[in-house]
Amino acid sequence: MSADVIVVGAGLSGLYAAREVLRAGLEPLVLEADDRVGGRILTQQVAPGIDVEIGAQWIGDTHHRMRALAAELGIGTFAQFEEGEATYELLGSPVLRENEFHAAHRHELAALDQALERLDELSGQVPLEAPWDAERAAEWDAVTAARWLDSQQLPPVAERLLEICTVGILAVPMAEVSLLDMLYNLQTCGVGAQLFAESEGGAQTTRFDGGTSRIPQALAESLGDRVLLGQPVMLIERDETSVTVHCRGGLVARGQHVIVALSPTLASRIMYDPPLPGVRDQLTQRMPQASAMKAFLTYDEPFWRADGLSGQLISDIGPSRMSNDTSPADASYGQVLMFLEGEQARTFGRWPEAERREALIAEAVRHFGPRAASPTHYVDGEWSDRPWTRGCYNANMGPGVWTNFGRALTPPVGPIHWASTETATRWSGYMEGALDAAIRAAGEVATQLRR
Ligand SMILES: Cc1cc2nc3c(=O)[nH]c(=O)nc-3n(C[C@H](O)[C@H](O)[C@H](O)COP(=O)(O)OP(=O)(O)OC[C@H]3O[C@@H](n4cnc5c(N)ncnc54)[C@H](O)[C@@H]3O)c2cc1C
Structure with a gap:
């Protein structure tokens, strides 16, 4: 197979880069390892009419590219529910409502x-x-x-x-x-x-009608048979003017350039021939994927709202240290998302699901009252077990990494270009960053091919 530009990964960044390449008058071919598009975006149906966002869920007010893309694809948005008081459980104190907490800790x-x-x-x-x-x-x-x-x-x-x-x-x-x-x-x-606030200016003000997965799915549809699923890329060979990309099943794709739209960890698991410069490899050796998972409790209705509660909790007992009301726009059912992040994901993510569920329900009862004891559905989503993600939300850098190796994050290596949200300079780590990186990488390719 051949195309002008081979794109590795059909997450948001890869799909958007392919679209940009096509708009520049070049032919892209997207190779995706998984049997679905979207990567870290995954809307899952729990029961008819009940969804959970196992992956990305929100955009913020300054996620202008995401807003424009959703509008262009005809995907509506709605505001995150923000009314009512949060509840706090910190440093051995019993659960306090937001107003009590603020008064006690002015x-x-x-x-x-x-x-x-x-x-x-x-x-x-x-x-x-x-x-x-x-x-x-x-x-x-x-x-x-x-x-x-x-x-x-x-x-x-x-x-x-x-x-x-x-x-x-x-x-x-x-x-x-x-x-x-x-x-x-x-x-x-x-x-x-x-960023620490969900209100105006933060990253979590707005959600998508019908779920975030509609966005990568619509992008993939617009690319048609230029997106191939079930094609894990194992080896990228290059010379001055071309690339040859080898997939696990034997498919070989040739192009003039390749855009690798994977997190640095996964990009480093591909073999490159000739090998990448040492500084690039040393960088990707030091950019691990973080540890987060989301757990959802679904109820017949968002009953906490009637008590004047927002569904947001803050706790240092856990298992979850923060939660959010993720009920649908019409509140036809109630849903609380309990975040497990960092050590919480590492510890409780390894518990048997039934025990994790029980501990999270007990926490919800402490914060939202006895009705929280009986969810109609429980679903959680672990990302480090997923072979084509291996952790989330994104990659981090420990001491010494930016100053010693950071310069190798985005510059192309010959005809190999780097996308993925981790390589963005605006909203890196978010969907908005995935678009930012895609635009840069596709722009690099178009400029070089025009020359
Ligand atoms: C639980 C969770 C919650 C999040 N919440 C939010 C949120 O509310 N708002 C927000 O803006 N962002 C959020 N994010 C982050 C957001 O999902 C990401 O920033 C964005 O989706 C990254 O897109 P990407 O294309 O850069 O990478 P990815 O989505 O990781 O795409 C990479 C793609 O490459 C594929 N792949 C991997 N290896 C290979 C290979 N060897 N060959 C071929 N294909 C391969 C993968 O299957 C995947 O499809 C969240 C992420 C998670 C996981």
Whole structure:
């Protein structure tokens, strides 16, 4: 088989890159390992009329590319339910409603706001195209985010909240990322500490009618037989002007360029001939996928709303440290999403499902009352077991990685180009980042082919 541009991976980034390539007047061919498109986007039907988003679920107000794409594909959106009070269970205290919690911890919360302002100020000094060029890059890349948090000497409640919110974004313990990487993560989203909020400016304001999977499915449909499923790419050979891509089943695809739209971890599991430069390989050896899973409790109705609750919990007892109301727009049933992130995913993700379910229901009862004891459905989704993902939400960098190896993240190696959300400079880690990276990679190819 042959095409102008071979795209590896039919996640959002690969599909969008293929579409951009086609729009530039070139022929793409997408090779996808799995038997479905969408990668980290996966809407699953639990029962007729009841869905869960095992993967990506929300976009934010500044996810302009995603908004435009959904509109173009005719996929409607609706606002995340945001009314009512959250519930808090921290540092041995019984469950408190948001207003009680705020009244009890006014001073600690003011200290938290100040810490968020400091984070905003520091992240504003990180150049997105070259984080290693930040004036204090060496200093920030030499310490972990956990060490920075310790150094702030925040009151315990403020420290715990900041840690829970950060792990909620990075999905690994703060000791596993450098301060520079945490600052980069804030800066790439362009909303600073607003990222910790779901309201205006955050990353979780809007959902898609009928589920997020409709987006990759519609993109794949528009590409037709240019997308081949069940084709794991094992080897990419290259010379100055062409690539030959070998799949596990024996399919061989030839092209002038290849866009590898996989997370760095999975991109590094392909063999390259000749081998990639050492610095690129050293980088991908150091960009592990994080640890997150989502667990959904579905009920006949969102009963917590009648009690003035938002369905959002914050807990340091767990198993879940945060939750969200993921009921459908018409509230025809109720649904709570319990996040398991970082150590919570690693610990509780390995429990037998029945025990995990029981522990999460017990937690929901503590926060939302006895009606939470009887969900109609329980579903959870583990991502590190999935051979073509191996962890989520995205990759992180520990100390020393940005400054020593970060320069190798996006530049092409001859005719090999890198997409995937991890290579974005705007909203890296999110669906918006997957589009950002796709546009860059497809642009590189089109420019080189025009020459
Ligand atoms: C649980 C979860 C919740 C999330 N929540 C949100 C959210 O609410 N909002 C948001 O914006 N983002 C969210 N994200 C992140 C978002 O899903 C990703 O940023 C985005 O989907 C990444 O797209 P991608 O194309 O870069 O990578 P992927 O989706 O990982 O696509 C890579 C593709 O390559 C395929 N592949 C892998 N190896 C090979 C190979 N050797 N050969 C061929 N194909 C291969 C994979 O099967 C996959 O289809 C979430 C992710 C997860 C997992």
